[in-house]
Amino acid sequence: METAKKSNLLIVIPAFNEEKNLPAVIVETRAVEPDATIVVVDDGSTDGTAEVARSHGARVLSLAVNLGYGAALQTGFLFAVREGFERVVILDGDGQHDPGSIGRLLEVDGVDVVRGSRFLGTARYRIPLARRIGMVLFGRVAGLFTGEPVTDVTSGFQALNGRAVRFLAENYPTDYPDADTVILMKRAGLTQEEVPVAMRERLSGAPMVSPTRSFYYVFKMCLSILVTLLREKPRID
Amino acid sequence: MNPRIRAMALILSVVLLLVIIDLVRKRKLREEYSWLWIVTGVAIFIAAVWQSLVVWVTELIGAKIIVSTLFFGALMFLTVISIHFSTKVSQLSEQVKKLTQQTALLSEELERVKGPRNAGAVER
Numbered sequence: 001m002e003t004a005k006k007s008n009l010l011i012v013i014p015a016f017n018e019e020k021n022l023p024a025v026i027v028e029t030r031a032v033e034p035d036a037t038i039v040v041v042d043d044g045s046t047d048g049t050a051e052v053a054r055s056h057g058a059r060v061l062s063l064a065v066n067l068g069y070g071a072a073l074q075t076g077f078l079f080a081v082r083e084g085f086e087r088v089v090i091l092d093g094d095g096q097h098d099p100g101s102i103g104r105l106l107e108v109d110g111v112d113v114v115r116g117s118r119f120l121g122t123a124r125y126r127i128p129l130a131r132r133i134g135m136v137l138f139g140r141v142a143g144l145f146t147g148e149p150v151t152d153v154t155s156g157f158q159a160l161n162g163r164a165v166r167f168l169a170e171n172y173p174t175d176y177p178d179a180d181t182v183i184l185m186k187r188a189g190l191t192q193e194e195v196p197v198a199m200r201e202r203l204s205g206a207p208m209v210s211p212t213r214s215f216y217y218v219f220k221m222c223l224s225i226l227v228t229l230l231r232e233k234p235r236i237d
Numbered sequence: 238m239n240p241r242i243r244a245m246a247l248i249l250s251v252v253l254l255l256v257i258i259d260l261v262r263k264r265k266l267r268e269e270y271s272w273l274w275i276v277t278g279v280a281i282f283i284a285a286v287w288q289s290l291v292v293w294v295t296e297l298i299g300a301k302i303i304v305s306t307l308f309f310g311a312l313m314f315l316t317v318i319s320i321h322f323s324t325k326v327s328q329l330s331e332q333v334k335k336l337t338q339q340t341a342l343l344s345e346e347l348e349r350v351k352g353p354r355n356a357g358a359v360e361r
Contacts, residue, residue, distance in 0.1 A: 064339035065332045173264070216272075223261070223268055223275070230262045 007035035009106075010085035012076030013058070014041045014069055014156075015093030019048040022093050026056040029091070029099040039079055040093065043072040049093075069156070070175040077169035086162040097157040101197035105159035112164040112190040116197030117152035123198060130214050138179035138221055146186045150194065153179050157197055164190050167236045180224035188234040246285035254278040273321055277314055284310070 011029055015022055022040065029038060040053035044066030053060045061075050073090060080088045089105060091097040101116060108114045118125050127135070139153040156177055160168070167188055174181055185192060257274045260266035284291050284307070295306040 065335045173268075219272065220268065223258075223271065227258065227262050227268065230258070 007033075007037075008085055009033060009036040009087045009089065010076075010080045010083070011036050011038045011102075012041060012073065012080070012088055012090045013038065013053075013093045014043060014072035014076065014090070015045065015049050015053070016043040016066065016069075016072075017045045017047045017049060018093040019045075019052045021095040022049060022052050023056055025091070025093055025095050025099065026053065026058050029102070030057070032099045032102050033089075036089075037083075037085070039076060041072040041076050041079075043067060043069070068175040070172055070177070073156070073177070074169060074172040077165050077172070080165050081169045085165070088160045088165050090156060090158050090160070092156055096199050096201070098198040098200055101157070102159075104195050104197055105157070108159070108193055108195060110191075111193045112161050113185060113192045114159040115150075115152065115155050115192060115194045116157035116159075116199075117155060117194040118197060118199040119151045120194060120196035121198065125199065126201075134214065134217060134221075138225075141225065142179035142182040145183045146192055148193070150179070150182060152194065153182060155197075157199070163236060167234070171234055174224065178224075179221060180228050183225055184228050184234065187228065187231075188236055190236070243285045243288070246281055250278045250281035250285060253281070270321075270325070273318055277318075280310070 011033065013022075013025060013029075018025075026038060026040070029036075038058040040049070040058045040060050042050040042053065042060055042062040044063050050060050050062050061079060063072065063075060067075075076090065077088065087106070089102055091099065091102070097116070105114045105116055135153055139150040142153050143150040154177060158177075164185070167185075167190065171184070171188070172181075173184075182192065254275060257266065257271050257278065261268055261271045291303055291306055294310075295301075295303050298306065298309060300306055300309065
């Protein structure tokens, strides 16, 4: 039986077939935030992801079918709303996000969404050129709308407050956080800020997001951004 | 192609694009399904504007008149979009099956945990 939650922080870890990487992620996360509740969203994994998560003391939301990263995150947000958590940290189950940086995300006050950027620190990361161009390009576009520089537009390493979580639990139309999500949140009136965080190369296995064909990605993003701008301003609560 | 048909095609393609974008905007059409329609709208637009391209395609497919090309294009489009929908429906069917099965399994587990009715040891 789950004991009463120890603190108001929920850590959401979406995972798809990450039985190899999850144990380290959960253990390291718990070392950094021992009072937080950890929930792993198992996105229709075919391996032992759910079992491994459970055996390491995490709560597990097992999706019956694979819905994709965005929907898995949203499931975590729905859980947060149901359980009454006011602070949520999201981080990847593949080990790319260093739990040691969680503190950096949490120490920012008064901002609805804190996004961890791997490019604000001194470390350098290898990213395929096409992907890098896309990130910079759409980061600039997103930055135009938020009025602040967006250096790591697809970063899934974030801290959100209750207001942001309640909004995203109801409104998460995309399959991956990207420029369109940044713009959507801006239009909803959520404040955003970036802080430097450490990221790592994947511990093992294939990347969570498979390389999208560049052209289709650019088209998808343009349409998504256009449509986000055309819709009525979303309201919160 | 006479100018009137080209003008019609031009207007039609623009209207189509606006309708599709508006449907996506209102969330009545998911973005992922819109791209094929947008590609079609753009293709009609190009065909209306770029006559020599249509003529070239006509010769390529061995048709005698340009109208055949347009009908051919329309048929190809309908075939492709039907196949697209069929695959999506197949995927959805698979998902529904999995969800239904999960529900059955969860239901069994829940009933077992709740215990036989009126005989549970739950404190009130």
